[in-house]
Amino acid sequence: MTASEVDPALEAGFEAGFEAGFEATIARNDRIEPRDWMPEGYRRTLVRQVAQHAHSEIIGMQPEGSWIGRAPSLRRKATLLAKVQDEAGHGLYLYSSCETLGVSREQLTEMLVEGRQKYSSIFNYPTLSYADVGTIGWLVDGAAICNQVPLCRTSYGPYGRAMIRICKEESFHQRQGYELLMTMMRGTDEQRAMVQESVDRFWWPSLMMFGPPDAESPNTQQSMAWGIKRNTNDELRQRFVDMTVPQAKALGVTLPDPDLRWNEDRHAHDFGTPDWDEFMAVVKGNGPCNAQRIAHRRKAHDDGAWVREAATAFAARTTQAALEGTSR
Amino acid sequence: MTEDPHSPHGAHAPSHAAPDPNAAEGSIFDGLLGGDTSQWAFGTDFEDPLAGVDTTVPDGVDAHDLAVYCLMLADDALVASQRLSEWCSRAPDLEEDIALANVALDLLGQARLLLARAAAADASVVPVLPEGSPVPPEDALAFFREAGDFRNVRLAEVPNGDFAHTVVRLLLLSCARLAVMERLAGSRDRVLAAVAAKAVKELAYHRDFAGRWFLTLAQGTEESRRRLLTALDQLWPLHDELFGSHAVERAVADAGVGGDPAEVAPEADVVLEQVLAMSGVERPDRQALAGVSGRTGRDGLHTEALGLMLAEMQVVARAHPSGRW
Numbered sequence: 001m002t003a004s005e006v007d008p009a010l011e012a013g014f015e016a017g018f019e020a021g022f023e024a025t026i027a028r029n030d031r032i033e034p035r036d037w038m039p040e041g042y043r044r045t046l047v048r049q050v051a052q053h054a055h056s057e058i059i060g061m062q063p064e065g066s067w068i069g070r071a072p073s074l075r076r077k078a079t080l081l082a083k084v085q086d087e088a089g090h091g092l093y094l095y096s097s098c099e100t101l102g103v104s105r106e107q108l109t110e111m112l113v114e115g116r117q118k119y120s121s122i123f124n125y126p127t128l129s130y131a132d133v134g135t136i137g138w139l140v141d142g143a144a145i146c147n148q149v150p151l152c153r154t155s156y157g158p159y160g161r162a163m164i165r166i167c168k169e170e171s172f173h174q175r176q177g178y179e180l181l182m183t184m185m186r187g188t189d190e191q192r193a194m195v196q197e198s199v200d201r202f203w204w205p206s207l208m209m210f211g212p213p214d215a216e217s218p219n220t221q222q223s224m225a226w227g228i229k230r231n232t233n234d235e236l237r238q239r240f241v242d243m244t245v246p247q248a249k250a251l252g253v254t255l256p257d258p259d260l261r262w263n264e265d266r267h268a269h270d271f272g273t274p275d276w277d278e279f280m281a282v283v284k285g286n287g288p289c290n291a292q293r294i295a296h297r298r299k300a301h302d303d304g305a306w307v308r309e310a311a312t313a314f315a316a317r318t319t320q321a322a323l324e325g326t327s328r
Numbered sequence: 329m330t331e332d333p334h335s336p337h338g339a340h341a342p343s344h345a346a347p348d349p350n351a352a353e354g355s356i357f358d359g360l361l362g363g364d365t366s367q368w369a370f371g372t373d374f375e376d377p378l379a380g381v382d383t384t385v386p387d388g389v390d391a392h393d394l395a396v397y398c399l400m401l402a403d404d405a406l407v408a409s410q411r412l413s414e415w416c417s418r419a420p421d422l423e424e425d426i427a428l429a430n431v432a433l434d435l436l437g438q439a440r441l442l443l444a445r446a447a448a449a450d451a452s453v454v455p456v457l458p459e460g461s462p463v464p465p466e467d468a469l470a471f472f473r474e475a476g477d478f479r480n481v482r483l484a485e486v487p488n489g490d491f492a493h494t495v496v497r498l499l500l501l502s503c504a505r506l507a508v509m510e511r512l513a514g515s516r517d518r519v520l521a522a523v524a525a526k527a528v529k530e531l532a533y534h535r536d537f538a539g540r541w542f543l544t545l546a547q548g549t550e551e552s553r554r555r556l557l558t559a560l561d562q563l564w565p566l567h568d569e570l571f572g573s574h575a576v577e578r579a580v581a582d583a584g585v586g587g588d589p590a591e592v593a594p595e596a597d598v599v600l601e602q603v604l605a606m607s608g609v610e611r612p613d614r615q616a617l618a619g620v621s622g623r624t625g626r627d628g629l630h631t632e633a634l635g636l637m638l639a640e641m642q643v644v645a646r647a648h649p650s651g652r653w
Contacts, residue, residue: 061417061425068413072644073467073653074406074440078433081413085429092422130644130653180653187462187652296417304420306555307491310548317547 026227031157034100042226045219046156047101048117049228054094055112055119057087059293063127064136072130076180080133083173090166097158113298120144121279124287125205131184131191131198137177139199139206139244145170146240147210155227178247185252192252199248200256207271208279210237241269376464377441378519383448386516389583394517395450396479397580399469400626401508402442403480406470407634408501409435410641411488420491427537431498434530441523443469448519461650471645475635481625482617483566485634492545492555496563499538499603504570504589506531507596511587520585539603546607561612568616571596574626 018037025032032038065084071077095105111117122140127133148170151163184191211217211233223229231239241260248255259272281287385391412432419425447454447465454465455472463472483501488494509531512524545552571593573581580586604611623629645651 058417058422065417068416069410069640070644072471072648072651073464074436074443074470076653077413078436078440081416081429081433081436084416085426085433088417088422088425088429092426095422183652188648188650190648191651300418300420303418304424304491306549306551307420307424307545310545310552313552314544314548 026155029153029155029227031160032155033157041222042228043101045223045226045228046159047098047103049223050094050098050101050156050159051103051108051111051117052119054091054098054108055117056123057091057094058112059119059123059297061087061091062293062296063123063125063289064133066127067130067133070130071133076133079176083137083176086169086173090162090169093162093165094159097156097162100158109297109301113294113301115285115294118283119293120209121282121287122205122209123293124282124289125202126288128201129194129198131181131194132202134177134180134184134195135198135202137173137175138181138247139202140209141170141174141177142244143206143209143240145174146236146243150230150236153227153230178251181251181253195251196253199253203256204274204278207237207240207274208276208282210234210240212276212279238268241271245269376444377466378444378448381519381522383445383519385449386583386585389517389580389585391450392452393576393579393583394585395446395453396576397586398442398446398449398520399453400479400574400577402439402446402469403478404484404501404505405435405442406439407478407480407484407637408497409433409439410637411484412494412498414488415494424491428494431534431537434527434534438523438527438530439470440466441519445517445519445523457649462652463645463649467645471642472649475630475638476628478630478634478638479626479628480630480634481566481569482631482634483563483569483625485625485637486563486566486631487633487637489559489562490555491541492552493559493562495538495541495545496556496559498534499542499600500563500567500570502531502535502538503596503600504592506535507592508587508589510595511592515586516584535599539599542603542609543607546609557609560609561614564612564614565617569624569626572624572626577626 019039022032022036022038022042025036032042061084064080068077068081068084071080095108098108099105108117112119122143127136145167148163148167152160152167154160154163181195184195214220214232214234217233220229220232224232245255245260245262257272259270261270262268263270282290285291385394409432412428412435415428416425416432419428443466447469451465454468457463457468457472483497486497506528509524509527512520513528515521515524542556545556547553571589573588573590577586577588581588581591601611619627620629645653
């Protein structure tokens with residue numbers, strides 16, 4: 001039977017059945033798998049979110065990667081290189097997850113370099129001292145983990161499974177970052193000042209990583225209904241602040257927020273409001289490094305085109321030779 | 329795949345149930361929220377990579393010669409690693425980004441052990457730092473030596489070009505280094521023998537990676553072949569230096585501790601010749617790059633590129649000679 005012979009009424013009946021199956025799966029907190037039926041909006045939302053996440057890993061290689069060449073000890077150089085390499089690996093898993101939704105890595109990369117898909121705005125801030133490597137590990141990876149741990153339970157199977165592995169490695173990175181800062185705090189006065197300056201710069205951008213306040217987050221409600229997202233932006237932001245305050249104390253740094261204090265009634269910390277105007281400026285492309293990050297990624301992609309073409313041509317030639325060999 | 333042939337078409341049969349979202353946060357969160365922050369400060373002290381290893385210099389070899397020889401091997405690896413790591417976030421595809429980082433990490437690991445071995449053999453090669461500086465010997469050697477004290481071959485230090493340039497350089501370096509390390513695995517110096525035994529496995533992978541890409545680029549597209557031949561032609565004048573034996577290399581080889589690169593040249597060349605032949609690439613007809621009064625990389629005489637590379641590599645460490653990292 002060809003497509004044109006399908007009775008429209010029958011098709012609508014199938015569709016309704018599939019949708020009921022999908023809703024039931026979501027309601028049971030089971031996973032949706034690539035070959036399951038899913039609403040187009042669900043697929044589109046996932047592509048957007050998983051691609052954004054993959055792009056964040058890849059763009060996120062740059063701010064720390066720029067310090068590999070200047071790492072002040074060989075041990076730190078090895079640790080940092082391995083960490084940035086892990087980010088490339090995370091990008092790979094996530095692009096693979098996204099490919100199960102019918103979009104290729106090449107298409108996603110094109111959308112990134114053309115500015116049609118986004119990545120985490122935190123990477124549009126510059127890294128200005130070696131302490132930033134530690135601060136990114138502690139605060140930025142810490143915030144990312146708060147965002148990502150609930151995603152291990154996300155409703156889309158390939159994404160959730162990728163997140164389990166990614167979260168384990170991110171957790172390791174966060175400890176490494178914190179450990180670098182701890183070590184620097186036991187060093188010279190200049191090093192301690194470097195750590196404090198870095199924390200002062202990254203604190204507010206880290207809080208912005210959870211996205212706009214719930215009242216202004218357009219996609220949150222549908223994403224939560226579909227089980228793609230499991231907590232609201234403000235819930236996660238609060239969790240991050242509560243988690244970080246004692247760590248800052250143990251480290252011996254202050255957090256640059258005069259309104260930050262424990263609220264016994266709420267059993268949580270009160271804290272100030274991030275500069276949402278700056279957040280919007282960075283999201284819209286006017287952050288300190290937006291143009292630089294995209295230009296870097298685009299150059300790597302363009303410069304590598306001839307290599308990818310060569311690999312494809314060589315593989316085709318080898319396959320052809322093998323086929324001719326077996327047909328003899 | 330675990331598809332159930334009996335399940336009705338379109339029915340959902342979950343193979344991986346999602347964890348209960350109402351359960352307490354996953355184990356990763358538990359660790360992060362744990363109140364005991366002291367557990368985070370594990371491993372903050374530098375660990376001597378040769379801790380517990382007998383670093384006694386074997387009889388019949390000059391300790392200073394052994395130290396300088398270790399610097400030669402270490403600097404080749406350190407400088408090549410620094411150049412490879414410049415590819416990070418710039419490789420042609422994610423798989424190559426990861427592979428080049430792996431190679432850089434392997435070489436960095438070899439460099440650390442060899443620098444530590446140099447310092448343990450003869451502490452006089454280690455730059456003197458301010459009283460009480462916590463900088464360990466491997467870092468004093470990496471970050472506080474001037475370019476003229478580096479003993480790497482010039483092939484390791486010339487600036488990166490395109491991906492073909494990196495493939496050719498890695499192929500030439502790893503063929504030579506693998507042959508030397510195979511010899512060193514039988515060194516009378518137990519530290520060198522142990523370092524070499526590990527390095528052999530790593531270098532075999534590096535050579536394989538570079539060899540496969542050499543073949544791919546040679547037979548891929550016209551453009552890739554053109555770029556490969558250009559890179560080979562550019563780098564070939566630095567190839568001979570890998571096999572010219574320095575007096576220190578000969579001395580430690582004679583003492584049964586080192587490997588004389590001139591002796592392993594034929595072994596390295598057999599492999600290189602195979603790669604060239606498979607790829608249909610002629611051996612370039614280019615003369616070896618001259619030195620200055622006969623001095624080259626092993627003598628501490630470098631290209632202009634090394635000083636610039638070290639300016640970047642050493643800048644943070646040198647700004648904090650008493651820093652703790």
